Amino acid sequence: MAGIKDVAKHAGVSVGTVSNVINHPDMVSEETRKRVRAVIERLGYVRSESARHLRAGRSRIMALLVLDMGNPFFVDVARGAERAARQAGLGVMVCNSAQSPDEEADYLGLFAEQRVRGVLLTPADASGRNIEAFRRHGIPFVLVDRVAEGTTECSVSVDDVLGGALAVRHLVDAGHRSIAYVSGPAGLHQVRDRRQGALNALAEAGLPPEALRELPTEHLDVAAGRDAGSRILGLAQRPTAVFCANDLLALGVLQTMYAAGVRVPEDMAIVGYDDIEFAAAAVVPLTSVRQPAVTMGAMAAELLLEETESEDHEHRRVVLQPELVVRRSSLPAR
Amino acid sequence: MAGIKDVAKHAGVSVGTVSNVINHPDMVSEETRKRVRAVIERLGYVRSESARHLRAGRSRIMALLVLDMGNPFFVDVARGAERAARQAGLGVMVCNSAQSPDEEADYLGLFAEQRVRGVLLTPADASGRNIEAFRRHGIPFVLVDRVAEGTTECSVSVDDVLGGALAVRHLVDAGHRSIAYVSGPAGLHQVRDRRQGALNALAEAGLPPEALRELPTEHLDVAAGRDAGSRILGLAQRPTAVFCANDLLALGVLQTMYAAGVRVPEDMAIVGYDDIEFAAAAVVPLTSVRQPAVTMGAMAAELLLEETESEDHEHRRVVLQPELVVRRSSLPAR
DNA sequence: GCACCGCACATGGCCGGCATCAAGGATGTG
DNA sequence: CACATCCTTGATGCCGGCCATGTGCGGTGC
Numbered sequence: 001m002a003g004i005k006d007v008a009k010h011a012g013v014s015v016g017t018v019s020n021v022i023n024h025p026d027m028v029s030e031e032t033r034k035r036v037r038a039v040i041e042r043l044g045y046v047r048s049e050s051a052r053h054l055r056a057g058r059s060r061i062m063a064l065l066v067l068d069m070g071n072p073f074f075v076d077v078a079r080g081a082e083r084a085a086r087q088a089g090l091g092v093m094v095c096n097s098a099q100s101p102d103e104e105a106d107y108l109g110l111f112a113e114q115r116v117r118g119v120l121l122t123p124a125d126a127s128g129r130n131i132e133a134f135r136r137h138g139i140p141f142v143l144v145d146r147v148a149e150g151t152t153e154c155s156v157s158v159d160d161v162l163g164g165a166l167a168v169r170h171l172v173d174a175g176h177r178s179i180a181y182v183s184g185p186a187g188l189h190q191v192r193d194r195r196q197g198a199l200n201a202l203a204e205a206g207l208p209p210e211a212l213r214e215l216p217t218e219h220l221d222v223a224a225g226r227d228a229g230s231r232i233l234g235l236a237q238r239p240t241a242v243f244c245a246n247d248l249l250a251l252g253v254l255q256t257m258y259a260a261g262v263r264v265p266e267d268m269a270i271v272g273y274d275d276i277e278f279a280a281a282a283v284v285p286l287t288s289v290r291q292p293a294v295t296m297g298a299m300a301a302e303l304l305l306e307e308t309e310s311e312d313h314e315h316r317r318v319v320l321q322p323e324l325v326v327r328r329s330s331l332p333a334r
Numbered sequence: 335m336a337g338i339k340d341v342a343k344h345a346g347v348s349v350g351t352v353s354n355v356i357n358h359p360d361m362v363s364e365e366t367r368k369r370v371r372a373v374i375e376r377l378g379y380v381r382s383e384s385a386r387h388l389r390a391g392r393s394r395i396m397a398l399l400v401l402d403m404g405n406p407f408f409v410d411v412a413r414g415a416e417r418a419a420r421q422a423g424l425g426v427m428v429c430n431s432a433q434s435p436d437e438e439a440d441y442l443g444l445f446a447e448q449r450v451r452g453v454l455l456t457p458a459d460a461s462g463r464n465i466e467a468f469r470r471h472g473i474p475f476v477l478v479d480r481v482a483e484g485t486t487e488c489s490v491s492v493d494d495v496l497g498g499a500l501a502v503r504h505l506v507d508a509g510h511r512s513i514a515y516v517s518g519p520a521g522l523h524q525v526r527d528r529r530q531g532a533l534n535a536l537a538e539a540g541l542p543p544e545a546l547r548e549l550p551t552e553h554l555d556v557a558a559g560r561d562a563g564s565r566i567l568g569l570a571q572r573p574t575a576v577f578c579a580n581d582l583l584a585l586g587v588l589q590t591m592y593a594a595g596v597r598v599p600e601d602m603a604i605v606g607y608d609d610i611e612f613a614a615a616a617v618v619p620l621t622s623v624r625q626p627a628v629t630m631g632a633m634a635a636e637l638l639l640e641e642t643e644s645e646d647h648e649h650r651r652v653v654l655q656p657e658l659v660v661r662r663s664s665l666p667a668r
Numbered sequence: 669g670c671a672c673c674g675c676a677c678a679t680g681g682c683c684g685g686c687a688t689c690a691a692g693g694a695t696g697t698g
Numbered sequence: 699c700a701c702a703t704c705c706t707t708g709a710t711g712c713c714g715g716c717c718a719t720g721t722g723c724g725g726t727g728c
Contacts, residue, residue: 001449001472004685014708019686029706044470049447050387051684054713059384061448069412070611075403082430091444093427096416110425113383114395115335136378138335222611251615277404277556278612281585337714348678353716363676385714388683 002043011039022047053115061091062304063111064120064144064297065104067188069096070221071248072276073293074122077144080297081120088305090117099185099219101125108134118304120144120297126187140307142300146189148317154303156296156318160190163289163322164197165204167243167271168212170287170324172205174332176241176269180213182228182253184220184245191245194273198243213239220245225252232268233260240268241330247272247279247288254329258283269330280327287330290323336377345373356381387449395425396638397445398454398478398631399438401522402554403430405582406610407627408456411478414631415454422639424451433519433553435459442468452638454478454631460521474641476634480523482651488637490630490652494524497623497656498531499538501577501605502546504621504658506539508666510575510603514547516562516587518554518579525579528607532577547573554579559586566602567594574602575664581606581613581622588663592617603664614661621664624657 008015013032020027021036028036039045053059062085066074078094085092093116097104104124111119112134119141123131134141141153148155171179181198183191195214202211215231217224225248232242233256244250250272254264262268264284272279275290299318307313342349347366354361355370362370373379387393396419400408412428419426427450431438438458445453446468453475457465468475475487482489505513515532517525529548536545549565551558559578563586566576578584584606588598596602598618606613609624633652641647 003683015685016687016709017707020707023686027706032706046443046446046471048388048449048684050384050393050449051713052686053384054382054388054684054715055686057713069403069409070406072404072406075409078403079430086440091427091448092429093425094429095426096413106420109380112380114425115382115384137380222615251612255615278585278615281556281589281612281616283615283617338716339714349715350679350717351677354677357716361676366676382714385683386716388685388714389716391683 002045004045004047006043007036007039007045010043011036058308059115059117060089061093061114061116062118062120062301063093063095063107063114063116065095065097065107065111065122066144067097067099067122067124068220069094069098071246071274072278073246073274073291076293077122077297077300080294080299081301082297083294084298084301084305088301088309090305092301097122097124099124099188101127101130105130105133112137112139115139117308118142120300120304122146123189126189140304142304142307144296144300147319148315151315154300154307154315154317156300156303156320158291158296158320158322160193160322161197161200163273163291164194164243165201166197166322166324167194167273167289168198168201169204170326170330171241171243171269171271172201172207174241174269174330176239177207178211178213178237178239178241180215180232180235180239180242182215182217182225182232182242182244182249184217184224184249186216194245217249221248222252222255225249225254226256227252229253229256229260233257233262241270242268243271245273247274247276247286250286250288250329251278251282254283254286265329265331271330275325279325282329284329285327287327288325290325292320296320336379338379338381340377341370341373341379344377345370392642393449393451394423395427395448395450396452396454396635397427397429397441397448397450399429399431399441399445399456400478401431401433401456401458403428404555405580405608406612407580407608407625410627411456411631411634414628414633415635416631417628418632418635418639422635422643424639426635431456431458433458433522435461435464439464439467446471446473449473451642452476454634454638456480457523460523474638476638476641478630478634481653482649485649485651488634488641488649488651490634490637490654492625492630492654492656494527494656495531495534497607497625498528498577499535500531500656500658501528501607501621501623502532502535503538504660504664505575505577505603505605506535506541508575508603508664510573511541512545512547512571512573512575514549514566514569514573514576516549516551516559516566516576516578516583518551518558518583520550528577528579551583555582556586556589559583559588560590561586563587563590563594567591567596575604576602577605579607581608581610581620584620584622584663585612585616588617588620599663599665605664609659613659616663618663619661621661622659624659626654630654
């Protein structure tokens with residue numbers, strides 16, 4: 001592959017001049033510039049980002065580590081982050097921890113080796129140990145979909161307590177008094193906050209916390225939802241409504257209900273979370289708590305850029321608002 | 335951030351020795367090794383991949399450029415590629431061309447600057463101009479979900495002609511004589527091959543090509559499917575079945591039919607393509623042509639590794655077989 | 669006692685860019 | 699004509715690792 005030296009040789013100039021043609025074109029006379037540009041074109045020369053990085057001491061890559069690339073919600077987050085990053089001339093490396101702390105640790109190590117400009121992180125490790133270890137490298141990061149504790153770094157999140165409250169308040173208003181909460185892995189903050197919101201909504205309505213029955217699942221995908229659905233069907237005193245920690249779980253629950261002949265929403269109301277595109281296209285269009293995913297990704301990237309670009313950066317915690325989208329899966333039986 | 339020199343200084347050895355502790359541990363005495371390792375740990379030293387890359391002349395990153403990250407099919411491809419790459423100690427940079435030739439060109443430029451080890455590519459530019467330009471850089475690439483022409487590079491694909499034939503043969507067997515083909519962007523090879531398969535199936539059954547009515551859409555997503563659904567409803571001599579170039583389109587069509595009160599499959603049969611997880615969870619479980627997406631991603635990564643790792647690599651064109659998964663959306667009316 | 673050998677570690681060059689500074693040529697000015 | 703100034707270009711060093719080559723030292727054999 002052609003290097004800057006080859007270009008210099010063919011154009012009959014020094015490497016410094018070639019470098020200037022690329023980075024400071026107005027420092028070079030038009031004639032020389034043209035000649036060098038022609039050679040660059042002819043040889044197909046592309047500057048080496050590694051060498052630039054080494055020299056400049058800062059990378060032009062930003063990393064995004066999400067919990068689950070199979071979840072369209074995170075795909076939207078990635079979209080937003082990518083847009084913001086590329087506007088600033090940075091590339092984004094999107095990786096998937098698949099909710100595994102080990103994978104997360106692996107990737108964080110990879111990012112440290114790459115000396116990425118910064119990391120947008122949806123933490124998979126509730127213990128915070130991975131984050132703690134990563135902090136030592138001095139690579140800035142922004143927490144996504146999770147509030148930072150203290151003021152050690154920036155975060156962009158959605159008010160999960162409010163989201164949980166919106167969902168359950170809606171169900172309570174529709175007359176439900178026994179609600180299952182399919183929660184996903186117990187360790188995740190989002191899951192805990194949404195439960196808290198749900199409990200708040202129950203308390204508001206004067207209902208006891210026992211009205212909410214939590215069913216944890218190992219993963220946050222459709223298969224886990226199907227499994228949770230079966231468990232709900234097996235419960236003594238079957239609840240009349242299900243609130244799921246995300247739409248994938250909700251779709252799984254819905255599928256199980258449908259297959260078992262349990263009518264939704266007449267016999268079982270369902271509310272999901274995230275409002276992914278498929279929620280509207282489900283067997284029964286799914287009521288869901290919408291999160292501004294693209295905005296979240298974009299804001300996270302912007303916060304990171306601000307942190308690494310500007311002199312005086314103060315860590316911020318941005319909290320966005322969720323919104324309930326009511327569809328047929330939770331409408332009161334007529 | 336700590337560099338190898340800092341480690342050397344703190345451990346009282348030379349940089350070469352530190353390098354050897356990391357890369358050739360058996361060349362260093364145990365005592366020195368221990369001491370150096372302790373310092374590495376204490377300082378949180380991580381070697382710089384940029385510097386290694388520069389020195390070694392080869393990167394440890396592989397790129398994957400997909401047509402649409404919003405499509406779970408490509409998420410599966412990414413999963414497979416990632417697994418294979420990481421097994422070989424490489425990282426994967428997943429990017430999304432969103433079917434835009436311009437974005438594709440942008441990303442290919444980025445990859446050239448990064449001097450990635452190679453690129454796994456689902457081409458968005460039917461003209462082949464982007465590929466042509468990229469080839470000059472000498473970075474190896476493998477075509478994914480598309481057969482390579484000639485023997486200039488490797489490819490992994492699924493037999494789209496067969497897939498299209500499977501879908502339409504199934505519909506013809508069920509008695510359909512007028513079938514719409516919601517095809518997506520006309521430029522994509524997959525789309526053209528699936529149509530060819532569909533036409534083959536019609537010919538087999540002694541039906542004229544006019545029995546297939548093609549409805550192109552700009553994108554391959556749910557929204558485009560909804561739009562196509564409306565167009566189908568507006569057709570004079572409405573077809574009795576729809577074959578969609580992917581499941582997202584099919585879900586969109588299904589949604590439109592459902593909203594308009596057209597019964598599926600009684601009034602309109604629908605067959606999708608890809609068999610994404612959501613296909614089974616749709617309003618009416620979707621018949622679909624399953625592609626081995628994870629395998630495809632993994633094989634592509636392996637081909638690329640073989641090409642860059644081994645001495646004598648011959649370009650290969652791997653073609654995998656699709657499989658029809660029949661669900662309710664296409665079952666004959668009783 | 670001397671030559672030789674191997675081990676453990678040190679040293680210097682190099683990868684490919686970019687910035688800094690110096691040098692050279694053209695032009696303007698007194 | 700001498701000298702200053704500006705504009706353009708060239709030479710050099712450095713970023714952070716890794717590799718090839720040195721170097722010093724203790725042990726061994728004759």
